[in-house]
Amino acid sequence: MSKTWCPLPWMSQAIRSNGDIRLCCQANTAPGRGILQHDDGTPFNAANGGLIDSRNSQLMRQTRLDMLAGRWPAACLRCQREDEAGLISRRSYEITNWEEHISVAHTQQKTLADGSINPEDFPVRTMDIRFGNKCNLKCRMCSPMDSNSWYEDHYALFGATYQEPSGEVRLERNSQGRLETTPIKYDWYESPTFWTELDQLIPQVKHIQTVGGEPFLIDQYYDFLERMIERGYAEETTLESNSNLTVLPERALTLWRHFKKIRIGASIDGTGKVNDYIRHPSKWQLLEKNLHRLDKAEGQFDLWFTTTIQVANIYHFPELIRWKMESHFQRFNNRRERPLVTPHVLHRPTYFNIRILPPEAKSKIAAQLYSFIPWFEGFFSGRPDATAMTALYSTNYKELVDSFIKYMGQEDWSHEIPKFWAVTQQLDRLRGESFADTFPEVFKMLEPYLSSAETKKYTIVKTL
Ligand code: SF4
Known part of the structure; x- marks a missing residue:
C-alpha cells in the first residue's frame, strides 16, 4: 500500500463553520487549509450547493493522485508529521475505520488519470459538519469564531475585528444594537440548497459528525434526523457530536433511539464552580442532570468526557475524577482502555496554556496531582476485585497526569502571565466573576505577577 494513502478523499465530506467545504478537518493546519475551490479560486460553500461538485475539485483530484503515487499531499501536512513522528495519525485511524467499505485496489482501478472519480463508484460514507458558531456558552478559551455568545466580550476586550483563516472579520452593530459579523456569516446551514443536497446523500452516509458552536441548538439538525428515520436509513447510521450538554432536548432523545449508535463527547472542564467559571454561563446543576438523563436514555450510546486542561483547572483535576467515579455513570468512559475521562491540553490561547505557570507552581501542581493516587485504593476497598480495579x-x-506534567514542563512560557492576568481580570469584571475566589490555590501561585510592572503596562485594545 502507498504509505500516504488515506480513504477520506474518496469517501468523505467536511464543512467548516462558515460553510466552506474542505478536504478534511486535519487539513486545517496546512497552507490553504484544505479548502476546496472552484476553478476561479472561490471556495465551494455548502450554502450554495457544491457538496457533490466539489468532490472533483482541483485539490481533491491532486490529493488522490499524490496519494496513489506515494507522495504526501500538501494539504495532509499534519498527518505526514504525525506519521513521521511514529504517532497514530488520523490517516491510520481512518484506514482501520473504513477498511470494510473501501480498498486501495478499488481506488487504483476507478480513479481517472486526472484524479477525478465517478461519485457512483465512491459513495460518501462519512461527513463532518460544523454548524456555524451558534452557542449558548462563552467559554474562557473560546472566541467569536466558535461562539456567537463571545461577540460582546471580544468587542470589549480586543476591539471590533478578529482573524478567520479566510481573512479579517468585523463585528458591527445592527439596527437593534446587536453585534453581527461581516463579511463572514455563520448561518450557512439555513440555506435550503444545503439540506436538499444533503438529503440526496442520505442513502450513502454511514457516519455523520456534527460540531458547533453547540450542535444540539440547531433545529434543522433534528428535522434532518427525522427524514433519515422516515426513509429507513437511521439504523445503519452512526451519529457523533461534541457538545457542552447544557442543552438536551427531549426531541433529541426521542430521535436518537432509532439510530445505530450515538457517540457524544461531553465537554466538562471541572465540577461545580470550576466548570461554571470556565464555561460561562453554564449551570452545573442543570448540566449534571443532563449527564444523568443521557446516561440512562434509551438507545445505543458511546459517551465520554472531554476535558480541556488549562491554567484554571489543572489543580482541580483530582476533584473531577473523584466526582466521575462517585457518580457511577454506566456509559461515560466505560471502556477499559479509557475508564476515567478523555482529556487534552489546551494549546491556544497561549496565555491560558499550562506552560505559562512558573516553575515553582508547576512543582506544586505536580505534587497535588500525584497525591490523589492513593484515593483509588480506598474507593475500591472491600470489593473482591479491589486490587485489579485499583x-x-x-x-x-497516572498516565494522564504524567502526560500533563510532561507537556507543562517542556517549555517555560511564564512571559505570558501578564497577558493571562490582563484578559482574566477584564473578563472577571465583564462577567461578575472572580478568579481569586474560584481558584484560590492557583491564584496564590500567580498573585506575585499580578502587580508586576509588566502586567500593569499591558494594554488590550479597549481599557474597561
Ligand atoms: S491523510 Fe490526514 S489530512 Fe489527509 S485526508 Fe487523510 S486524514 Fe485528512
Whole structure:
C-alpha cells in the first residue's frame, strides 16, 4: 500500500463553520487549509450547493493522485508529521475505520488519470459538519469564531475585528444594537440548497459528525434526523457530536433511539464552580442532570468526557475524577482502555496554556496531582476485585497526569502571565466573576505577577 494513502478523499465530506467545504478537518493546519475551490479560486460553500461538485475539485483530484503515487499531499501536512513522528495519525485511524467499505485496489482501478472519480463508484460514507458558531456558552478559551455568545466580550476586550483563516472579520452593530459579523456569516446551514443536497446523500452516509458552536441548538439538525428515520436509513447510521450538554432536548432523545449508535463527547472542564467559571454561563446543576438523563436514555450510546486542561483547572483535576467515579455513570468512559475521562491540553490561547505557570507552581501542581493516587485504593476497598480495579484506574490516572506534567514542563512560557492576568481580570469584571475566589490555590501561585510592572503596562485594545 502507498504509505500516504488515506480513504477520506474518496469517501468523505467536511464543512467548516462558515460553510466552506474542505478536504478534511486535519487539513486545517496546512497552507490553504484544505479548502476546496472552484476553478476561479472561490471556495465551494455548502450554502450554495457544491457538496457533490466539489468532490472533483482541483485539490481533491491532486490529493488522490499524490496519494496513489506515494507522495504526501500538501494539504495532509499534519498527518505526514504525525506519521513521521511514529504517532497514530488520523490517516491510520481512518484506514482501520473504513477498511470494510473501501480498498486501495478499488481506488487504483476507478480513479481517472486526472484524479477525478465517478461519485457512483465512491459513495460518501462519512461527513463532518460544523454548524456555524451558534452557542449558548462563552467559554474562557473560546472566541467569536466558535461562539456567537463571545461577540460582546471580544468587542470589549480586543476591539471590533478578529482573524478567520479566510481573512479579517468585523463585528458591527445592527439596527437593534446587536453585534453581527461581516463579511463572514455563520448561518450557512439555513440555506435550503444545503439540506436538499444533503438529503440526496442520505442513502450513502454511514457516519455523520456534527460540531458547533453547540450542535444540539440547531433545529434543522433534528428535522434532518427525522427524514433519515422516515426513509429507513437511521439504523445503519452512526451519529457523533461534541457538545457542552447544557442543552438536551427531549426531541433529541426521542430521535436518537432509532439510530445505530450515538457517540457524544461531553465537554466538562471541572465540577461545580470550576466548570461554571470556565464555561460561562453554564449551570452545573442543570448540566449534571443532563449527564444523568443521557446516561440512562434509551438507545445505543458511546459517551465520554472531554476535558480541556488549562491554567484554571489543572489543580482541580483530582476533584473531577473523584466526582466521575462517585457518580457511577454506566456509559461515560466505560471502556477499559479509557475508564476515567478523555482529556487534552489546551494549546491556544497561549496565555491560558499550562506552560505559562512558573516553575515553582508547576512543582506544586505536580505534587497535588500525584497525591490523589492513593484515593483509588480506598474507593475500591472491600470489593473482591479491589486490587485489579485499583491498579487499572490508578494506572490510567497516572498516565494522564504524567502526560500533563510532561507537556507543562517542556517549555517555560511564564512571559505570558501578564497577558493571562490582563484578559482574566477584564473578563472577571465583564462577567461578575472572580478568579481569586474560584481558584484560590492557583491564584496564590500567580498573585506575585499580578502587580508586576509588566502586567500593569499591558494594554488590550479597549481599557474597561
Ligand atoms: S491523510 Fe490526514 S489530512 Fe489527509 S485526508 Fe487523510 S486524514 Fe485528512
